[in-house]
Amino acid sequence: MKDYNVGDLVSEFLHQIDVKDVFGVVSVHNIPMLDAIGRRNHIRMIPARGEMGAGHMADGYARAHNGLGVVFTSTGPGAANVAGAIVESRFAGSSVLHFTGQTATENLDKNQGTVHDVPNQLGMLGSISKEAIRIDDEDEALEKLIYACKIALTPPKGPVSIEIPIDIQRKKIKRPALLDTISLPHINGELGDTESLDKIENYIKSSKRKIIWVGNGAKFATEEVKLFIKMGFAVVTSTQGRGVVSETNKMCLGAFNAVPLIEEFYKTLDLMLIVGSRLRGHETRDMSLELPKNLVQIDIDRSAKNRTYKTNQFHCGDAKKVLAELVKRLDGKISVDNEWINEVSDLKNRIYLDYKNMLGAYKDFPEIIRNILPKDGKWVRDVTISNSMWGNRMMYINDPTENIYPVGAAIGPGMALAIGASIASEGKKTIAMCGDGGFMLNVPDLWTASETNCDVVFLVMNDNGYGVIKHIQDSMYAGRKFFADLMVPNFEDLAKAAKMKYKKIDYAKDLEKVLKEAVNFNGPVLVEVNVVAVGEMPRYFAPPPYTLKK
Template sequence: MRNENTVTVGAAITAFLEQCEVKAAFGVISIHNMPILDAFAVRGNIRFVMARGEAGAANMADAYARTTGGLGVCLTSTGTAAGNAAGAMVEAQTAGTPLLHITGQIETPYLDQELAYIHEARDQLNMLKAVSKAAFRVRSVETAISTLKLAVQTALTAPTGPVSVEIPIDIQSTFIPMPTDLSPLPIPVAVPAPEALDLVAERLAGAKRPLLWLGGGARHAGAQVKRLLAMGVGVITSTQGRGVVNEDDERCLGAFSQNKRVEQFLQTCDALLIAGSRLRSNETFKYALKLPQNTLRIDANPAVEGRGYASELFICGDAALALDGLADRLEGRLRTDPDFLAELKAVREQSRSQLVADLGPYSAMVE
């Protein structure tokens, strides 16, 4: 029942998103998300960017998260509209983008009854689970905010990814007292074990030609990578790791791991430290790329150890924390081959020249 001291669940959700420092959201207006969008307009703190289709909205939310380093937010209607976002959700999942997809759902009394209710899609929640890191359904007014809190925490916890939440329209429009606690849940961070850092640092300290392979899990570790670059470490990236180091930096090979000249260069490196990369098939000649024997790995996901490639040593931990810890331990100890970075620069230029030649008239697209 409405009175001056109550707000809709949609307004409470909006207030929670504001606490998550969400400044913009993307989507398509529908009767199944109006209580949330009305609150966006009334409260005026979140800019809503309308899209022509749900796939575009989810892609924009994905791009927004990648460029800002924050949480991307996308709103769709239920049924077909939620399905339209599926392809973009798979892309976000592949990239490990922290994204919150809020979709509507039909009124709870009719849900899952197979009554051919307008906009209902059979087994929508399982469809969303297939294209998301996780998917949740808000099952009651009382659990709306707690479900959103869990969803945001899940999206932002490494390995990050897109999370979907179904919210039935009758729940969205129900009036409730504004919740007193709208603070987001803490994001757990995997702290690397000092003993593991010590072991990896010892391996790197003896290397003359150390190379750092950066993936999407190291996107937030730019400052730590710069410390290692200053010590003479070279860098190669996966596609998702591009941008951690400015690619104008001559110490960065870029994402050219599938270039045969780069593969040959890798064989001259006496230590390869992989940080936050899944070493995907398209970047490793379908896992046939030859890596140095002294391959070391950092990942916040313990299940990554041994996946795709074996590693001599493995650090389970946040990339920024691990790289910072390694930089502390290596300060003043690295004595790299004086020709190493010059050779890296030459390979970098050869790889770029080959790409331009291979693309022919299309090279202007990448220049």
């Protein structure tokens, strides 16, 4: 093919592995790649208004379809701008490919002050990515692209940055014949040590009251977890593990993994099987949550052993394969007590009602939103009081790809995550619950939402500032709310400027009517919830245990 260059290779490679959409900001050091995407017209490029937003969109896209998300940035300042989004995708275990440029190879690593030349850009990217790769030889380009995909998709998954100097992007090459037959690499997880499996089998056989804690690494082991339920296992999940089975299942306690009622319940259990979860401090009160005495952990990451909780047995292996093997071994050997099933179901109902009664004016919000959002819709949240209180727990999730939020607990990614999720889920509705403070961090991308006509309802919980931060200041800093009160725009005017439909809720009773109208509209809608008028948000923040030590 005449005038075929490395930029063309990148574009064709992505098309051949079935990438349909990419996100980014066009700039001097990525034009050859984006020019190829534009000329070939097989892939849609979503032009974000900033690299941080573009990165979060690629992350939301990856999570919403359980596949690759792709973002393009420039080099130097552009690559630095995407850092927060790469960090979030690392937290979430998202398979994101980040393509960035570099100064020409003759100027590399010489600090000569060429355009966008930043010292040790690859080192910066390596510190935040699962891996950072430089393609500085055109003959190695395809091999390194395949390798980058493999790293991003191999559990524990994560973002990979690919740095290609501008002269390499322009380099003329012969089109590789391998492109005609290329596909995403097959990732073959290991079953692990059989002796270890024997021990786990015996733990299960000797246990009557047992629960499985499912994390991000096992959230797609749906059929296997359903079979564990049939063997009498109750299910609890990390926030990331939600949707492994429908949370309407009477044996699924969802992400109510640390409420007082369930902590008491843990004390009565013979066994907790932890699968694909780090039991991270953020969800276990910095590892002070009391878990059952017998803990068995299954994880693909060998370094997870005893990282947060000391376990009786650790097994290194692929969660889905290990669970399937255990089901095979235990088939017909486990009896299930109906009284136990009724006990778990009753506990679930008590937890739900107890929690609902804490929500004050917002007690009906989760149920109303769940009833209005189509069953296959995406439930995206930013870090807000509403999400911390009920968005992460109360609104039932049916599938892991519906559950998208900032795992790293950053304020602000919600809007962009929702845009990416919506574009990955054409024909399905997305609701994105954001706080007014976090919403402003990526506000230019309202125009990205409008330009792409993405099918998102932005539910902005407006309490005139950083409500989450104010709760922390109340709890730990004697109520001194320095710098958390913000001047926010008139959201109706903002929506009008972005050519977006707008609605407002001043009373809790109006949520159902207004949200129904917004969800039935095809395209982006900004719905402002006047938190000051609806009622004060419940107090959710409790100081972490280390702050209470003398």
